[in-house]
Amino acid sequence: MPRHPVTLVESSAQGAVAFISEATITVTDALTGKLLATTQEAQASSAGVQHIPSVPSASTIRAAAFSPTGRYLAVCTNDKALVVYDTATWTVQRQLVSDKRTNALAFDPQETHVLAGDKFGDCTRISICSDEDPSSEVILGHVSILCALAFTPTTPPLLLSCDRDEKLRISHYPNAYNIQAFGLGHTEFVTSVAALKCAPQVCLTGSGDGTMRLWNTEDGTLLQTVDLAALLQGYYRDGRVKCAEANSFEDRNAKDERYGVLRVSAAEGLRAYIAVVERFPVVLVLPIMEDGGSCSGKRGLGQPLVVDVERPPTDVAPTAAGFIVAYAAGPRLADAYVGDAQGGFVRDAEASEGIAQSVRTRESAEEVIVPSIFVWGNKMYIERPAGENNGGGDDEE
Numbered sequence: 001m002p003r004h005p006v007t008l009v010e011s012s013a014q015g016a017v018a019f020i021s022e023a024t025i026t027v028t029d030a031l032t033g034k035l036l037a038t039t040q041e042a043q044a045s046s047a048g049v050q051h052i053p054s055v056p057s058a059s060t061i062r063a064a065a066f067s068p069t070g071r072y073l074a075v076c077t078n079d080k081a082l083v084v085y086d087t088a089t090w091t092v093q094r095q096l097v098s099d100k101r102t103n104a105l106a107f108d109p110q111e112t113h114v115l116a117g118d119k120f121g122d123c124t125r126i127s128i129c130s131d132e133d134p135s136s137e138v139i140l141g142h143v144s145i146l147c148a149l150a151f152t153p154t155t156p157p158l159l160l161s162c163d164r165d166e167k168l169r170i171s172h173y174p175n176a177y178n179i180q181a182f183g184l185g186h187t188e189f190v191t192s193v194a195a196l197k198c199a200p201q202v203c204l205t206g207s208g209d210g211t212m213r214l215w216n217t218e219d220g221t222l223l224q225t226v227d228l229a230a231l232l233q234g235y236y237r238d239g240r241v242k243c244a245e246a247n248s249f250e251d252r253n254a255k256d257e258r259y260g261v262l263r264v265s266a267a268e269g270l271r272a273y274i275a276v277v278e279r280f281p282v283v284l285v286l287p288i289m290e291d292g293g294s295c296s297g298k299r300g301l302g303q304p305l306v307v308d309v310e311r312p313p314t315d316v317a318p319t320a321a322g323f324i325v326a327y328a329a330g331p332r333l334a335d336a337y338v339g340d341a342q343g344g345f346v347r348d349a350e351a352s353e354g355i356a357q358s359v360r361t362r363e364s365a366e367e368v369i370v371p372s373i374f375v376w377g378n379k380m381y382i383e384r385p386a387g388e389n390n391g392g393g394d395d396e397e
Contacts, residue, residue, distance in 0.1 A: 001364070002329070002363070002364045003333065003360075003361045004361045004363075004364055004368050005314055005326065005329060006019045006315070006326035006333045006359065007020060007022075007370065008315050009317040009324055010066050010317055011066070011317040012087070013066070013068065014069070014070035015029060015031065015320070016066075016070060016087065017029075017030045017324055018066070019326065019333070019355075019359045020075070021333075021362070022058075022060050022362060023039070023059055023061060025038065025052050025073075025075065026039075026359045028355060028359065030324070030351075031319070033336065033350070033351045033352065033355035033358055036050070037049050038358075039051070039054045053085075055077050056077070056079065056083075056097075059077035059078045059081065060077060062076050062077060062078060062102065063075070063076050063102060063103060063105045064076075065106055066087075066107075067114075068107060071086070071087060071088070072086060072093060076105055078101065079097075080097050080102065081095065081096070081098075082098055082126070083095045093129075096126070096136075098116060098118065100120050100122065101118060102116040102118050102119075103117055104117035104147060104148050104149045105117075105149065106149035106150055109157050111128070112128065112129070113128060115139075117147075117161065118146060119145050119146075120145075121142035121143055121163060122138045122142075123138065123139055123141070123149065123159075123176070124137065125137050139174060139175075139176040139177075140159070140171055140176035140177065142161065142167070142169065144163045144164040144165040145163060145164040146161060147163055147164060147189060148162050148190070148191065148192045148193050149161050150193050150194055150203070151173070152170075152195045152200055152201075152203065152217050153195060153196070153200045154200045154217075157173055158170050158180055159172070160195065160203055161193075162191070162205060163190060164376075164377060166184075166186045166187060166188060166190060167183070168190060168193060168205050170182070170215075170217050180217070180218070181218070181220030182220050183205065183213070183215040183220045183222065185222050185225075186207040187207075188208035188210075188377060189208045189373075189377040190207045191206050191208065191264075191373060192205065192206040192261060192265075193206075193264065194273055195217070195266060196266045196268065196288060197266075197268055198268070198288060202223065203215050203217050204273045204275075204286070206264040207261055208373060208377045210227065210228045210229055210260075211259075212225075212226040212261060212264060212275060212286070213226070214226075214301055224301050226301065228261070229259060231304055232282070232306070259278075260278040260372070260373045261275055261277055261278075262277065262278050262314070262373065263316055265316060265317060270285065270321075270322070271288055273286040273288075274316055276314075276325065280312060281312050282306050282307060282309060283309055283313065283316055283325055284304055284307070285345070286302070287303075288300075288301065288302070289301065305344065307337065309337070310327060310330060310335060310347075312327065312328045313326060314327065319336065322336065322338035323337055323345075324337070324355070325337065328370045329367055329368070329370075333356070333361060334355050335355070336348040336355060338351075
């Protein structure tokens with residue numbers, strides 16, 4: 001029987017991976033896939049692992065983020081709840097209900113606050129220590145949905161925020177009213193942003209316009225553009241696109257294809273960015289070019305590596321030597337991949353089997369269809385293609 005897919009995957013600096021499906025959180029070891037903690041009480045009891053308190057009302061989790069050291073995990077839900085867990089004990093560190101529905105989360109480098117970006121474009125700074133400082137404050141605003149938040153690994157750090165109106169904003173922190181620069185050039189919604197420690201003056205964004213773009217965070221200069229149509233053209237044959245099943249193709253025309261980047265993430269162990277694209281059964285690995293060991297803002301991306309995976313993904317998260325990818329459908333919910341001696345990546349059978357044993361999601365009578373990012377990405381219903389006018393409530397508060 002089909003199961004609900006894992007829609008979010010987050011990895012921590014401590015080597016833990018959180019798999020999220022609906023309101024369920026499952027935490028495993030990144031190397032082995034061994035179960036460490038779960039919100040499913042019966043599974044936690046039978047496996048002898050820590051039980052994670054469930055989110056309020058068992059509401060679907062929209063976004064999640066580990067703190068820089070992995071000490072905390074924050075999640076936000078459809079019913080506007082925000083929960084911060086202490087990962088040492090998996091107890092609730094802080095829980096509150098937001099005024100608006102949160103769409104993006106990030107911890108600040110000091111791990112004293114979690115930042116929540118909402119569907120009205122506001123970014124709220126929230127203390128994780130409710131007893132010491134229960135207050136929260138809006139520190140910046142966009143005029144449309146905030147899609148992602150991240151920090152540069154610079155001193156002082158800069159706050160990166162991207163929105164549905166095609167913009168990357170680079171702000172000082174915590175005084176985010178001081179804008180360092182804008183990154184302008186995308187022609188569709190910007191879904192994701194990430195920065196690497198080995199290249200602290202640059203960041204990479206992914207968009208629904210079919211590109212990923214590398215920016216200088218000091219002045220917002222566009223350094224490099226990755227064209228997904230050119231990169232993925234090998235997945236077409238006679239005007240049809242390769243599916244997950246071997247030697248199977250869909251009737252999707254290359255000329256009319258929409259390339260939407262679901263996630264861009266910083267893979268520190270690989271000295272590269274990793275990314276996944278909606279409906280394509282691949283993970284993209286984009287290495288940072290070496291520059292004599294220095295970390296200048298003039299760095300660029302090396303030749304992207306296209307890694308074939310089992311099925312089209314929903315999310316990807318880095319590990320020390322590779323990545324973990326979750327699938328939109330199929331017999332397996334997720335797989336682990338590691339680097340090989342030839343410079344490519346292969347499926348880690350042991351870790352993947354551990355994940356299969358540990359991650360359990362709810363059964364469904366029929367295959368669950370993950371909504372396209374182009375549903376909420378198009379700014380007006382009139383712009384949406386036929387059959388995509390059901391945004392699942394994403395235009396509400």
